[in-house]
Amino acid sequence: MRRLTLRSAFIALAAVLVMVAAPAWALDAAQARAIAVGDGDARIAALQDAVARADPGLATFAQALLDDSVKTTATGVFIVHDDKAVDAVTGQPARLPDDAEDVSNNNRMRGALQTALSGLRLVSPELATRRAAVDDLTKGDADPALLPVIAKAIARETDAGLKSRLERLKAAAQIAAPDRAQRLQAIQLLSNSGEPTVRALLQSRLAPDAETDLELRAALAHAVTQVDGRLAWGERLGVLFTGISLGSILLLVALGLAITYGLMGVINMAHGELMMIGAYTTWGVQNLFRHFAPGLFDAYILLAVPASFVVSAAVGAILERGVIRFLYGRPLETLLATWGISLVLMQGVRSLFGAQNVEVENPSWMSGGIAVTSNLVLPYNRLAIIAFAALVLLATWALISRTRLGLFVRGVTQNRRMASCTGINTTRIDTLAFALGAGIAGMAGCALSQVGNVGPDLGQSYIVDSFMVVVLGGVGQLAGTVLAALGLGLMNKMLEGIAGAVLAKIFVLIFIVVFIQKRPQGLFALKGRSAES
Amino acid sequence: MTPAAPVQLLPESRRGLLLGVRGWSAVIGVLAVIAVLIPLLNLAVPAGNPLHLGDYGVALVAKIMCYAICALAMDLIWGYTGILSLGHGLYFALGGYAMGMYLMRQIGHDGNYRSDLPDFMVFLDWKAMPWTWAGSASFVFQMILVVAVPAVVSGVFGWFAFRSRIKGVYFSIITQALTFAGMLLFFRNETGFGGNNGFTDFKRILGISIAAPSTRMVLFVLTGLTLVAFYLLARAIVNSKYGRVLQAIRDAESRVMFTGYDPLKYKLSIWVLSAVMCGIAGALYVPQVGIINPSEMSPAASIEMAIWAAVGGRGTLVGPIVGAFFVNGAKSWFTQAFPEFWLYFLGALFIAVTLFLPRGIMGIKDRLKKEKGVEVKA
Numbered sequence: 001m002r003r004l005t006l007r008s009a010f011i012a013l014a015a016v017l018v019m020v021a022a023p024a025w026a027l028d029a030a031q032a033r034a035i036a037v038g039d040g041d042a043r044i045a046a047l048q049d050a051v052a053r054a055d056p057g058l059a060t061f062a063q064a065l066l067d068d069s070v071k072t073t074a075t076g077v078f079i080v081h082d083d084k085a086v087d088a089v090t091g092q093p094a095r096l097p098d099d100a101e102d103v104s105n106n107n108r109m110r111g112a113l114q115t116a117l118s119g120l121r122l123v124s125p126e127l128a129t130r131r132a133a134v135d136d137l138t139k140g141d142a143d144p145a146l147l148p149v150i151a152k153a154i155a156r157e158t159d160a161g162l163k164s165r166l167e168r169l170k171a172a173a174q175i176a177a178p179d180r181a182q183r184l185q186a187i188q189l190l191s192n193s194g195e196p197t198v199r200a201l202l203q204s205r206l207a208p209d210a211e212t213d214l215e216l217r218a219a220l221a222h223a224v225t226q227v228d229g230r231l232a233w234g235e236r237l238g239v240l241f242t243g244i245s246l247g248s249i250l251l252l253v254a255l256g257l258a259i260t261y262g263l264m265g266v267i268n269m270a271h272g273e274l275m276m277i278g279a280y281t282t283w284g285v286q287n288l289f290r291h292f293a294p295g296l297f298d299a300y301i302l303l304a305v306p307a308s309f310v311v312s313a314a315v316g317a318i319l320e321r322g323v324i325r326f327l328y329g330r331p332l333e334t335l336l337a338t339w340g341i342s343l344v345l346m347q348g349v350r351s352l353f354g355a356q357n358v359e360v361e362n363p364s365w366m367s368g369g370i371a372v373t374s375n376l377v378l379p380y381n382r383l384a385i386i387a388f389a390a391l392v393l394l395a396t397w398a399l400i401s402r403t404r405l406g407l408f409v410r411g412v413t414q415n416r417r418m419a420s421c422t423g424i425n426t427t428r429i430d431t432l433a434f435a436l437g438a439g440i441a442g443m444a445g446c447a448l449s450q451v452g453n454v455g456p457d458l459g460q461s462y463i464v465d466s467f468m469v470v471v472l473g474g475v476g477q478l479a480g481t482v483l484a485a486l487g488l489g490l491m492n493k494m495l496e497g498i499a500g501a502v503l504a505k506i507f508v509l510i511f512i513v514v515f516i517q518k519r520p521q522g523l524f525a526l527k528g529r530s531a532e533s
Numbered sequence: 534m535t536p537a538a539p540v541q542l543l544p545e546s547r548r549g550l551l552l553g554v555r556g557w558s559a560v561i562g563v564l565a566v567i568a569v570l571i572p573l574l575n576l577a578v579p580a581g582n583p584l585h586l587g588d589y590g591v592a593l594v595a596k597i598m599c600y601a602i603c604a605l606a607m608d609l610i611w612g613y614t615g616i617l618s619l620g621h622g623l624y625f626a627l628g629g630y631a632m633g634m635y636l637m638r639q640i641g642h643d644g645n646y647r648s649d650l651p652d653f654m655v656f657l658d659w660k661a662m663p664w665t666w667a668g669s670a671s672f673v674f675q676m677i678l679v680v681a682v683p684a685v686v687s688g689v690f691g692w693f694a695f696r697s698r699i700k701g702v703y704f705s706i707i708t709q710a711l712t713f714a715g716m717l718l719f720f721r722n723e724t725g726f727g728g729n730n731g732f733t734d735f736k737r738i739l740g741i742s743i744a745a746p747s748t749r750m751v752l753f754v755l756t757g758l759t760l761v762a763f764y765l766l767a768r769a770i771v772n773s774k775y776g777r778v779l780q781a782i783r784d785a786e787s788r789v790m791f792t793g794y795d796p797l798k799y800k801l802s803i804w805v806l807s808a809v810m811c812g813i814a815g816a817l818y819v820p821q822v823g824i825i826n827p828s829e830m831s832p833a834a835s836i837e838m839a840i841w842a843a844v845g846g847r848g849t850l851v852g853p854i855v856g857a858f859f860v861n862g863a864k865s866w867f868t869q870a871f872p873e874f875w876l877y878f879l880g881a882l883f884i885a886v887t888l889f890l891p892r893g894i895m896g897i898k899d900r901l902k903k904e905k906g907v908e909v910k911a
Contacts, residue, residue, distance in 0.1 A: 267702050326888055331702045332617045333887040336843060339836050340883020347876035464713045464832065467706045502717050509714040513690075513707055517697045 029089045032077040036103050044112045051116045052148035059120045061088055062113050071100035119146045122153040134165050144173050172201055191223030194230030196375050234373040239493050245382045247489025248389035252447055253462050254469035256440035258481040261470050263413045267335040270342035272459020274438045278308035278445025279454045283358045298363040308446040309439040316438020320431050350456045357455035385447050397478055409433045468512050474522025551768045567757030572750050595753045595821045597861045598760045602814035604841035604853035605763055606807035612847030614803050615783030620708030621811050622835035623715045624683035628812025629825040633732035635675035640736045653727045663725040679816040680809050687808030695800045709832045716830035731826025738820055756817045767850050843886050846893030855894055
């Protein structure tokens with residue numbers, strides 16, 4: 001008994017669900033049949049005809065066709081989901097006749113169905129849906145068959161930005177129209193655009209067999225140059241932006257080194273691993289938030305930054321106390337010892353967390369970006385890192401030049417004995433300065449976790465770059481580090497456009513080697529009479 | 534700066550002989566082991582016999598002897614001249630690639646694609662060999678390249694670097710950048726040296742099967758003889774006046790300059806010599822190990838060379854060879870028995886040697902000797 005009631009309840013529920021899912025139906029039987037059965041061309045024509053009238057209910061039907069869940073009989077058309085048939089015309093549940101046959105669609109039909117679905121979404125009441133549909137259609141080739149529905153959408157559209165994009169879409173669909181005046185109008189409209197896809201479209205019309213009218217060909221060529229002019233700006237700005245973005249990452253990575261190497265003269269080959277520890281700390285904080293406070297997930301980064309600073313600084317302090325302080329004044333030995341430390345740290349992380357990369361998810365506000373022009377989008381995470389690098393730089397500068405600790409550090413750097421004579425506890429300053437450098441490396445790792453992979457090898461890939469920045473910038477000066485980081489970032493990205501990523505990197509390295517010949521002390525050398533050894 | 538080993542010179546009367554009686558006996562003993570004992574144990578003693586030395590053991594020792602040549606080269610520039618290179622892997626790989634090109638050509642028509650071109654070129658759909666491969670069919674020409682390419686690359690780099698008096702850590706970092714750039718360059722398929730797969734699947738050398746036990750043994754003996762020859766050469770250098778200037782440069786370069794010597798000539802010549810030694814080591818390494826790829830140029834590989842020299846003892850000539858055997862022996866044991874712990878061990882070795890054993894294993898020996906000496910006196 002009980003089973004029976006459950007079962008009947010379930011059936012009732014399913015029926016309700018079907019009713020709810022079914023929208024207002026206005027597809028007539030003849031149309032549905034024409035779309036579902038017959039010769040391919042005729043089916044597509046019928047489909048386009050229905051799209052032009054933007055029949056409600058067509059979307060469900062087209063989707064069902066795409067899903068291969070439509071069956072036909074001699075008289076009826078049915079949509080079948082999970083053995084439950086629905087009449088495609090009325091939308092009411094129906095019993096599926098035994099002689100129902102599957103409708104099969106070839107690729108051409110599928111393409112037409114996809115376009116039809118996008119076209120239908122153009123007239124959706126939801127702004128977001130319409131916008132997504134315009135995005136979809138702008139990506140592909142504009143289908144002249146969609147002209148009626150696009151026109152309808154333009155007439156209905158209230159959002160100004162979307163309306164102008166629709167106009168452009170219409171022009172793109174019209175550019176191959178048989179009517180010359182329409183084509184000319186389309187070309188003129190499209191020449192105002194600055195989008196790479198429009199350029200490709202115009203270019204394709206310049207092919208020998210595409211546009212034959214000489215006057216129109218001239219108009220097309222003119223339009224291409226106009227679009228190119230706009231695109232070139234976007235590209236130039238894009239290179240500039242990616243260059244600055246890379247420069248800001250290099251700056252973050254090298255700032256810590258500028259302190260440990262530039263100020264203290266310690267070659268810390270484990271610098272990259274301190275960054276890796278910062279990145280893993282970020283990962284850990286992220287996991288804690290996900291587990292204990294999923295609601296505050298977007299704010300985890302606020303805690304991750306100080307946490308990565310503290311953890312890396314603590315590791316740095318331990319290293320300084322345990323190993324590096326015995327090696328002051330012996331830079332080559334320090335280099336080898338810190339290399340050993342980096343191996344141990346890397347293997348340690350591998351043992352603890354596995355050799356695979358771990359996944360650090362951006363806070364949601366960091367995904368997406370600002371579209372400045374059609375071919376230039378500034379991602380929020382990159383912008384955030386540029387701002388973060390500037391902040392860290394400012395804080396470091398203030399700490400070194402405006403605080404008592406900074407004064408002590410500079411004093412010890414310039415003359416250790418004299419500083420000691422004036423009562424500065426030099427060993428404590430050494431530890432603090434090294435921990436500061438390590439902590440900055442940790443924050444750099446936190447920033448890197450937002451744009452790249454986090455794995456045990458994270459530090460290795462940056463170690464050569466970061467040393468190059470410090471060597472190029474010259475020791476003992478933050479200004480040199482900043483200039484070198486931005487300069488190398490920009491140079492790398494500009495060369496990348498010309499020669500490709502690998503050759504660009506090689507050129508940059510060779511440039512540094514040659515540059516150091518000319519100025520062995522880097523961009524900014526400390527002036528003074530400090531004699532070499 | 535660097536804790537220098539005291540300059541030990543033989544008495545005037547014996548200087549022409551390079552080594553003392555015990556030294557020469559040791560060299561002859563080593564030669565006998567390499568050229569007679571190991572070939573006998575490997576080829577003549579049957580496989581079941583407990584005295585039989587397996588192919589694996591022979592290959593391992595051969596590989597380590599190649600590394601020992603590199604360690605010796607590192608010692609000449611670091612231990613005796615005070616220049617730490619973090620980029621000698623580049624020269625090792627360049628020598629290896631020069632040899633590898635010849636071995637690739639020796640595969641001839643027997644590659645997977647049955648083409649006259651090396652397989653990777655067929656794979657990249659190249660129709661002809663690039664100009665860099667022009668002489669690769671000739672053994673003599675490629676052997677000249679084994680020496681010439683590292684010599685030219687190191688010569689040009691060294692001339693610029695030493696002329697502008699880049700030294701110390703700056704120099705080390707720049708050498709690291711150079712080998713890193715080389716690695717990136719060789720990783721590219723378009724560079725024409727097999728991209729990240731490098732060269733492998735060698736079949737023949739000088740028309741003889743490369744896998745045959747006798748070929749392997751000839752290569753092994755050749756490597757051993759080269760090592761001993763380089764050791765004697767290094768000994769001669771170190772004992773000569775030239776070698777003493779090198780050590781003076783290590784200890785106080787400015788003073789050497791002020792007394793009228795030009796450090797550039799000395800530093801450049803020893804720098805090029807050490808690069809060539811690494812190149813030759815690479816050329817011996819490739820046919821025996823059977824592969825060369827750009828990872829030999831990674832900064833990590835070059836730093837490892839420094840640790841071989843440091844573990845054995847810088848500023849002694851036997852030390853680097855001992856160090857190469859110790860570190861690589863430990864590596865092959867660890868990576869089989871406890872692969873997880875190899876990096877811990879290597880890292881700890883770096884730290885321990887720099888902190889507690891600035892003069893390496895040879896330093897322990899001296900220390901023990903000294904303690905004994907004190908006891909005897911007391």
